[in-house]
Amino acid sequence: MDDIFNYDKKRVEKLCNTLIDGNMGIEWRDLSRIELLDDSLLEKMRQSGCYKLAFGVESGTPRILEYIGKCSDLDKIRGTFKKCKELGIETKAFFTIGHPSETEDEIKRTIDFSLELQATDACFMVVRAFPGTSLFEEMKKAGFSEEELTDYRQFQDENGYVKYHVMNFNSLNGMPSEKLDDLVKEAYGRFYKKPELCTS
Numbered sequence: 001m002d003d004i005f006n007y008d009k010k011r012v013e014k015l016c017n018t019l020i021d022g023n024m025g026i027e028w029r030d031l032s033r034i035e036l037l038d039d040s041l042l043e044k045m046r047q048s049g050c051y052k053l054a055f056g057v058e059s060g061t062p063r064i065l066e067y068i069g070k071c072s073d074l075d076k077i078r079g080t081f082k083k084c085k086e087l088g089i090e091t092k093a094f095f096t097i098g099h100p101s102e103t104e105d106e107i108k109r110t111i112d113f114s115l116e117l118q119a120t121d122a123c124f125m126v127v128r129a130f131p132g133t134s135l136f137e138e139m140k141k142a143g144f145s146e147e148e149l150t151d152y153r154q155f156q157d158e159n160g161y162v163k164y165h166v167m168n169f170n171s172l173n174g175m176p177s178e179k180l181d182d183l184v185k186e187a188y189g190r191f192y193k194k195p196e197l198c199t200s
Helices: 009-021 039-047 062-068 074-087 104-117 134-141 146-150 177-191
Strands: 028-032 050-058 090-097 121-126 152-156 162-168
Touching: 009 039, 039 050, 039 074, 050 062, 050 074, 050 104, 062 104, 074 090, 074 104, 090 104, 090 177, 104 121, 104 177, 121 162, 121 177, 134 146, 162 177
Parallel strands: 028 050, 050 090, 090 121
Antiparallel strands: 152 162
């Protein structure tokens, strides 16, 4: 298991070449960073048996992407998903909403962007400030207590099962928790074409 499988391009190329040369017939998938991929590497990965890639896209707003240190080049993101589709590689995109200072309009743009990418699957969640992260320290400086940041709620279905996400009791961008929950439901409803999930 490797959260940034393609961090070392030479290592990925070596692994792919080994799988190709050995004609092993192994199918595999991974979680990669978009800014560390190019077309030639994607082609080699596919040739070696890669059938699915997951990406932490996170947002469709460059301002938010720059704030959290992710690839903020929307055209690069679009191109990567397009190339994967051309190669027959399935894709999964992870998106987070509710970042500090993020507006409802920016969240809606992220939902729109998720549809534009045409990923095979998508996962939407409200961002949380985990201990040990810069976001956690930033939120403490902003006035959140450690107890507020480590306490969270789980949104559940009628049977009590967690159905899509957990979040801090107090949202990080000041929006009501219920509103962020509605936006997560809207994102899933629009992405998977289930209008009954959309509440706005």
